[in-house]
Amino acid sequence: MKKVFFALVVILFAKFNAQGWKTDEQYIQKFALYAVEEMEKYKIPASITLAQGLLETGGGQSRLAQQGNNHFGIKCKEDWTGKTMKHTDDAPNECFRVYDDPRDSYEDHSKFLAYRKFYVNLFKLDMMDYKAWAHGLKKAGYATNPKYAYILIDKIEKNKLYEFDRTNSKEVLYAVLKMYPNLKNDDIFMARLDQSQVKSKPVTIKVPYEQISYTDQKKKVEKLVSTAESLNAILIKSHPNGGKKFVIIPNDIALAAISKKFQITESALMKWNELDGNELRRNDILFLENKSNKGNVATYSAQAAESMHDISQKFGVKLNKLYSKNRMDYGQQPKVGQLIYLQSKKPRK
Known part of the structure; x- marks a missing residue:
């Protein structure tokens, strides 16, 4: 910012x-x-x-x-x-x-x-x-x-x-x-x-004032300030796959803060991004609208430690569609180098 x-x-x-x-x-x-x-x-x-x-x-x-x-x-x-x-x-x-x-x-x-x-x-x-x-x-x-x-x-x-x-x-x-x-x-x-x-309005925070120690008060305020600065740093981007709107999370932050900034309900963000928790991590990709049914490229080679959800977010493809195209059970994860189909279904053997 x-x-x-x-x-x-x-x-x-x-x-x-x-x-x-x-x-x-x-x-x-x-x-x-x-x-x-x-x-x-x-x-x-x-x-x-x-x-x-x-x-x-x-x-x-x-x-x-x-x-x-x-x-x-x-x-x-x-x-x-x-x-x-x-x-x-x-x-x-x-x-x-x-x-x-x-x-x-x-x-x-x-x-x-x-x-x-x-x-x-x-x-x-x-x-x-x-x-x-x-x-x-x-x-x-x-x-x-x-x-x-x-x-x-x-x-x-x-x-x-x-x-x-x-x-x-x-x-x-x-x-x-x-x-x-x-x-x-x-x-x-x-x-x-x-x-x-000027991409967005400045984020303001409300400082808590419980009767607690100076050190604990300081930690609370500094956390709120850090959150506010992280929110100000977030810019909306257009994904190559259909121009879907998404953001990259600059620092660990609660989903509720993103929800408030962009005026989108937490439930909608969780549904669109297939999230199972309310905490976002640095460099997470978060879509502000529903993802596409297929990718903008045909296939992708899975990288080390990369999950199907990671690939889903990277290419802006709905997670259930990604599993279906690759004839994989929901929750199953790819192996290093595995060819992941993003547009059409994987051919049957």
Whole structure:
């Protein structure tokens, strides 16, 4: 999902790396993508994340941001095992986290909110209600400044950051260009995202908040994030055998997640793919419609450890038809090198 788009962003924003960030506008143009990506994964409003980043870094000018890629002033805490730096904040020479890339800082900020029980109630709020989130952060003890919520709201409204709550990571450049129409083609935004490349809507997840340990909570959230990223990576393909629609599963995933993504019932997917379980494995072929009665080639030589179901999926042929054509009992498996008939029935001896 992200490879092509991220390459675009690297090119588009490279100019900022050389000159630094002098205004809030430049900070927003550079880091809006990261905030929107985090919103898709953790359901934290992008407007809130960007406003906090602006406030904490002074528009990217803070020492923590420039030397430690730390955009949210996150201190080391007991669970941090990465790089650190000393910085005077509430007390002299406090320990702060150091990141290899600002993107890591943005994700760590999301995890900081998602994994801690103090912020559980935030995720019960409407993701479009940035005011409620701002006040919720203050109430949860994120900052000691009594005006913290109002400062965030002011930054959001002054910079129209709420626009990023209504977009997704594939279209965030359009939102930026809409907000800053005076940017020219020969400026940092010299390219446009091709809408034809947008294959599907971004997947959002609901983070669970049971009162469990930090470690278990972290594992649950990371599993959900991994599932969401896997779903975003799936593209529908057309099979050579009749153009039947199918997908290749990028990572181990539950059939229910595929069912929800493509709005097809689990029972239909199980029937069309002759599945006997609800778990899909990496590189599995899954058809999104019924397979054909015969193949697009006449025969095939079975490979080592290849089952009749594997061959059925590879060539898009219904499993029962495949058994019938080869005069085999259902459940019987082919031998290495065995000639499998895909169109007409195997001749009788």
